[in-house]
Amino acid sequence: MSVNSAKVPFSLLKLLQVWIIMMCTGPIMSENNWDDINNSTNYILSPAFDDIFTREIHASLGQTLLLPCTVRNLGNKVVSWIRSKDLHILTSGRHTFSSDRRFESVHTDSSGDFWGLRIRGALVSDMGQYECQVNTEPKMSLAISLIVSVSGYRNSQEEMSNSKWVSQALIKGPSTVYVQNGSPVTLSCEISPLSLQSGVHRLFFTSTAKPLVRWLHNGEELSFEFTKDNITVETEYKDKDQRIFSKIRLSAVSTLDSGQYTCMQPSVKPDSVKLIVVEAEHSEAMQRDYPITMESSGQNRISIASFVTILLSLCLLIIIL
Secondary structure (H helix, E strand, O other): OHHHHHHHHHHHHHHHHHHHHHHHHHHHHHHHHHHHHHHHHHHHOOOEEOOOOOOEEEEEOOOOEEEOOEEEOOOOOOEEEEEOOOOEEEEEOOEEOOOOOOEEEEOOOOOOOEOEEEEOOOOHHHOEEEEEEEOOOOOEEEEEEEEEEOOOOOOOHHHHOOOOOOEEEEEOOOOEEEEEOOOOEEEEEEEEEOOOOOOOHHHOOOOOOOOOOEEEEOOEEOOOOOOOOOEEEEEEEEOOOOEEEEEEEEOOOOHHHOEEEEEEOOOEEOEEEEEEEEOOOOHHHHHHHOHHHHHHHHHHHHHHHHHHHHHHHHHHHHHHO
């Protein structure tokens, strides 16, 4: 009788020990820990503009241009482009809502973060501010100003036929070039006669008189010998068909190299491209964008783990006693 009565309290004690362990660990792991991690993750993955592009775009009349906008961690949100002067929605996601077919949504970046607005044949009336918006609460907005210049390399057809131009320059490739910081880039320019009428193109240059090709950066002529050690220029003259090929190479670009590059000569209709230097996507960029968030979330995880360890130790101490 005494043996059976001793076994019953022992079994109840074991059940009590199991119940204490479940009560100590269950609520912590199922609620506090996971909720905290989920909340931290949701905060880190909130949409954010990758504001590394220029806030001001310069274009010439008739030029096709691209307004850039990069949004990280977009999730299920939508990027829209708004024209500020009349609050007209031009694009939303991949869809274009403007009746003007010159406007087009561009989403071609492999990472899926790039949402640009392409404008074909820029007009003076296009000048103004455009906003890249994300439908968060409250709304996120990134404003970019567009300046359209009447003078430039892509003007009206009347100016194209103006007799003051005996030749025209053409920089190969897109009108806007994106290059990672520290990478090399080469811009190639071809200068050719506007007309093949007899006597016109022969006056362009001769074997003994060859005018230099001028490269401008944001309207200022580059001095390759003294000011820019990282820039080299190669120029080749083709006497037979009166064509000139010039290449400018930047060995390692920096943000200071961003801007408009123009290829020109006297009596030559110039051409220009926009160079935008972007930062490479490394882990340092994430640490730069979210230093407080990443650190605080790590501290939260450490504090929760320490709390669980202390509580389990107390439970074991109760069981042993």
